[in-house]
Amino acid sequence: MPDPILFNRRNFLVRSSLGLGALAFGQLLGRAASTSTASHGAIPSHFKPRAKRVIYLFQSGGPSQLELLDYKPTLKDHFDKDLPDSVRMGQRLTGMVTGQARLPVAPSKFGFKQSGASGTWISELLPWTQQIADDICVVNSLHTEAINHDPAITFIQSGSQQPGRPSLGAWVDYGLGSESENLPSFVVLVSVPSNGSADQGLLSRLWGSGFLPSRHQGIKLRSGAEPVLYLKDPTGLNREGRRAWLDTLDDLNTRQYEEAHDTEIATRIAQYEMAYRMQSSMPELMELSGEPESVFKLYGESAKQPGSYAANCLLARRLVERGVRFIQLYHRGWDHHGGLPNRIPVLAKDVDQASAALVMDLKMRGLLDETLVVWGGEFGRTVYSQGRLTKEDYGRDHHGRAFSIWMAGGGIKPGITYGKTDDFSFSIVENPVHIHDLQATILHTLGLDHEKLTYRFQGRQYRLTDVFGEVVKGILA
Amino acid sequence: MNRFRYKLSLLTGISVFALFAAATAQGAAPAAAIEYDRDIRPILSENCFFCHGADANKRKGKLRLDDFENATKKAIVPGKPDESELIKRIFSTDPDEKMPPPDSNRHLKEEQRELLRAWIKQGSKYSQHWAFTAPERASLPKVQKTDWPRNAIDYFVLGRIEEEKLSPSSRAPLNKLLRRASLDLTGLPPTPEQMQRWQREPDPYEAAVDELLASPHFGERMASDWMDIARYADTHGFNNDSLRTMWRWRDWVIEAFNRNLPYDQFITQQLAGDLLPKPTLDQLIATGFNRNHVINSEGGIIDEEYRVEYVADRIQATSLAWLGLTMGCARCHDHKFDPVSQKDYYRFFAFFNNIDELGEDGRVANASPFIPSPTALQHEQIERNKKELNAAEKHLKKLFAEQDWTNIEPNGLRSDRTNAVTGVQTNLVFGLSLPLWNSGLLQLANAKDGKAIHGTKVVLTNGPLGTPGLYLDGKTEYKTEALPGFDASKGWAFSAWVRRAEAKEATLFSTMNYSVPPSSASYGEGVGILLSADGAVEVRLARRWPAYSIDITTHDKAPMNEWCHLLITCNGSELAKGIHVFVDGRESFRDVPHDDYGAPGISGVAHVGCSSDTNAAPFHGSLAGFKLISHPNTSPEPIELARGEVLEAAVTDGGRSPSLDRVWKEAWLQKHNSEFAEALRQESDARNALLTLEADAPTTMVMHELKKKRPTFVLFRGQYDQHREEVEPGVPEFLLPFPKDDPRNRLGLARWLTDRRQPLTARVVVNRFWQSFFGEGIVKSVEDLGLQADWPSNPELLDWLAVEFMESGWDVKKLIREIVTSATYCQDSKSTPELNNRDPENRLLARGPRQRLTAEMLRDQALALSGLMEGEIGGPPVFPYQPANLYKGIVVAADYPGTSYTESKGAGLYRRSLYSFWKRTVPNPTLSTFDAPDREFCVARRLRTNTPLQALALMNDPIQLESARDFAARMIAQGGKDPADRLKYGFELATARTPATDELNKLSTLLDQRLSYYRDEPEEAKSLVAVGASKCPAELNAAELAAYSNVASLILNLDETITRN
16 A cells, blocks of 8 residues: 655655645645644634734834824823822832832823824824724723733733743644745744834744744744845855755655655655745845835835835735735834833834835735734833923833724724723723733634634643633724 | 542552553543543543532532532432433533533534443443552563563563554664664764774673763753753843853753762752751752742832742742642632642642742842852862961961060051052042041931931040041931932942941941832842941942842951951942952952842932931941042052051051951061061962852852741732732642651652652653653653643553652662663664554554654754764853844843853854753744743643754754764765765764665765866855864865765755654
């Protein structure tokens, strides 16, 4: 009886040129042969997906909702008055302001405008975002329990404040697998603010696979000639040389497979071929010079600068076009404890145009419907000033009880504002959305039931949303 | 607890092995009688216990299905499935009736339902979970193929194989086996010399095993596995992720395996080394196991929240490592599956809750508690130095005593002092001199309300230099106006005379700001100089007390009722190393209880003889000659100044005070007696050398009990601030009651864990060792032997090994020897399509183990084959190649230690991967690619993936390329003249197998192709072989070397090479 898994390299190449056979496809996704299946992901879709892919534009450091998306016109009457106890209700403070004698209210220095036909309130700091008001859903009622960066960012990206859980992208990759034959399915892009100041570290666990197999971890693309580590062959070994090398390797490995019948060997042969293809597909992906000038006009001149936020947004679009499942961007520098009015415009300027351009671009290309775009940070900031308060200068501490994000595309109702906070943007008064709810909703748009997307580890079934989370129906299209 | 006594009694008289009798490899339904433990519980546990199990809070319909008594009250009628509500419900199609409920995401398969029906029909017998009963040694099963077994392991394995109508594989070819054993036991491939030597032995394999077990690399290999469980790293984790120093603990582990420390000791010393009678340094270092957890230094965190996390982490690590229980599940609620209540969890928690530690700590260095932990070599040097110092002191004393002092006049010494002082003062950058008796800065404050009262009479006294000092009555508080302030990071010195009138703890000088709440980021900021009750000098420098501070206590003590001079110099560094304390002009040895980021600015109000801490008592005694000097870094002037002052005072004192009397006499002798001067110089050299040695010794974080016990409470939902019932230390007693006579501390816990009757520990340990050699444990879920555990592939074997292990005195090498010399282990690893079908995961072990090398082994093997490896054992972490800018755009902006990466030079690039620097938030990418965890928490098994990134790493990681180049050079140099011989030589080194002709032909073809290419393109060849920091063998022809490099790289990428097979 012929071994169903047995195939040689040439046989394999024939298959890959014809489109991949089911088995080889599973192997190409990085699955161990012994566990590979014909399906793309571990879990069949639980219901009809609205989105196929996610671009998460993560704003690390805690952008101030008061300056950007949560308009509080009555605050100006409270300038420098103490935050009323009736508002604070004894909520805990971070160690950074416990020594402060007062908690004086700091109204935002920046104006807001009702934008688009929807009349969504958006800050003057985000003029481009104002232009996509009718395409996005602003959520002003997100909340988290964490009050410091590390636990908060770990929470929103992995569902737990403590390290050790798989990241959102890893869960999605585990659930849905890849659509791309020659690119990794979970890609990470990191940019720093144009003024160079980014106090908070990013942690590779944010795109890690936790207890899921490591093939689900995000691949961080680097700017420059080698976007994936060790992608480039050494100088002195050209493409033909590598091909000949690989042919010989494949032959010897195939022979070994025929001898030992270990399916891992078959997988390994396929992975070397995938690696070989990535050596061409990755540089092609990163090569932005072929984009027409109009694209750079849309995303901004800085999109020509590798590693900038705008360049990463453009890359995100290119990745989406190539079927990459989950694209996680990070932009750092939103942690404005002091001097906020001078610092936040820099960050807003860094991200506003390119974020909006990405949504516009996806829409033009007909990709927005099947791509979910999420924009936001790990928590918001306090209405009271940290440190000295003047009309022109103030700082804001971390605030998890209410903050804002926006979402657009696949499965999300456009042109609405969801959830409401009190007059101080301190507590939520309508439609609270917990971190786990957001996570459940993101999975939902992808056709995944957050209660069914589970993985067994150390004796129990784990899921992204722990034992919590409800899909936010109110924002679904 | 009671319910388990019931369950235990239920089990009395039932042999555990009866339960195993019908075990199958995959835990599938057996043909024979149904066993609750194996067949039924997994179904109930997965589908029912969540709502009908041990957790009373989640229980629905007051129904429990996890024990006979409760289940038969309501849902089950033994022997009568049709009358059992359970059966009705699980077969029901009515969504309101159906169990499990349709919205629960749980679903019973048809065969599971039938199995439950059959089980009830057979009488619905419950039994205790197999792993919760002490293991017993089973008799060896009868086997047909009697000539196959080599030891007991083989009888158990063969028994199973034959039961399944399979037969074992043939023995692996010797060379292959030698390579397998070498990689398994040392993590390194065998050298050709070893291979030749072993082949000459009468029993080559036995000889190899003996040698490998005795090799110092054995400890490295075993330690490598242990690092994941112990979540060992060189950084603290979290946002700032700066450096810690724990490699002395890592080296302890290597050493423990190498000297075959009995495993019960391995447990005891790591858990409770500090509680052993008169613990040795090694035993203290061992306790670092429970300090390897992540530690957060993010500003603004709530201290207690994180301290609680650390304790929780210890429970997770300890229970996973030695109990195979996921106790962490019971942190927020009773365990859903295992009989561990939330209260049990916090009783266990109490063992680890009494450590003198902080939640927020470790911004630039180790977090307290830590100890100096000199290496054996350093220790030897220190001991030698102590002896030298001792001898020098003795000699000095003798010369001193011989001197007749009757007619000697000290006044002649004054001029020395004057010269010294004059020289110094012109060099001061900024002098904030506070001669208290005439300073306009001084205010006097009422001790009661702290308000300044001007005009209180200052009580003066005679200072040691003939000038007035200030008498402090132990009640009044004195403070200055705001100091002008200066940048302490540039260095400073403090100098004063002190005379104590009362033996109690007091502050001499303090700018520390205790007036804000302890949770504030600026609490305690400043500098404090204190005396303890016994007169030891304590220096505190804090940005935030105590989290970001340096704390130093001298060994020398200020005497009672005598003037004593203190000098503290600080070079502005953020660590204790930059601070020196001189008592009477001589540097004192000291202890450093805390050492982290303490370079505060000095400004604000200075308190004299007290601090802003209203709970602390003021100083009772006299102070004089007070100076706080801003001073550039390490220049010696302040020390000269102090020596001058001390000498001056000694002369002035005229022999009234014994300690000062010694000072002038020494000075006199130094001037007039050359033998004494020489002896003094020797003493001073020895002292300085010893101080330097001690300061250079690494520190290690350890477990250290607080004197006053910290109470432990049940925490509602696991929240740090939600205290409920107070609990005492205790264990889940269903496993084994805590021995009455043992202390209720970690030492007692260790004894409980290593008790012969403890059902879990030995099973967990042998199972994990088994995994190290076979790729999977006998129980696959090595981290969980609880109710949710995978069914053991061979329960009797597991228990036999566990009993054998304990009875051997927990002899690790003996156990491993038993494993690797078994016929089971020595089988060929080849499979067949049929066997793949029957047993795809090789659970039955009808063939030998076959697993890809670990991330560490892959790199180490390349280094070993190329000859690049530096084989030294232990020591501080090294910094091998890492892609440029790996940290860029990721790590925290502040320049903490560990936020930048400086590659090692020379040997550090080629050490074994065990020693590679491990930064938790940005781990080495190649290690991660090959499935190493990030070590943020403990992990007992690595998944093995197979990805394109792995291919890229093996193809192009510079260390792989550099290894390929040197491996190529080795093939050329040692493989003979003929290219085919060279290829054969390389192939054999890597795979321990002679290549077949067709294989050799393929390699030769590639070599020829590459050779002709590089001959045409000499520049390409040159750039290919220029890889890496090591020198390219210059005598070789570049084209030839390049071509062989290509082939060598291919050999290093062969599946066979990267696999233990």
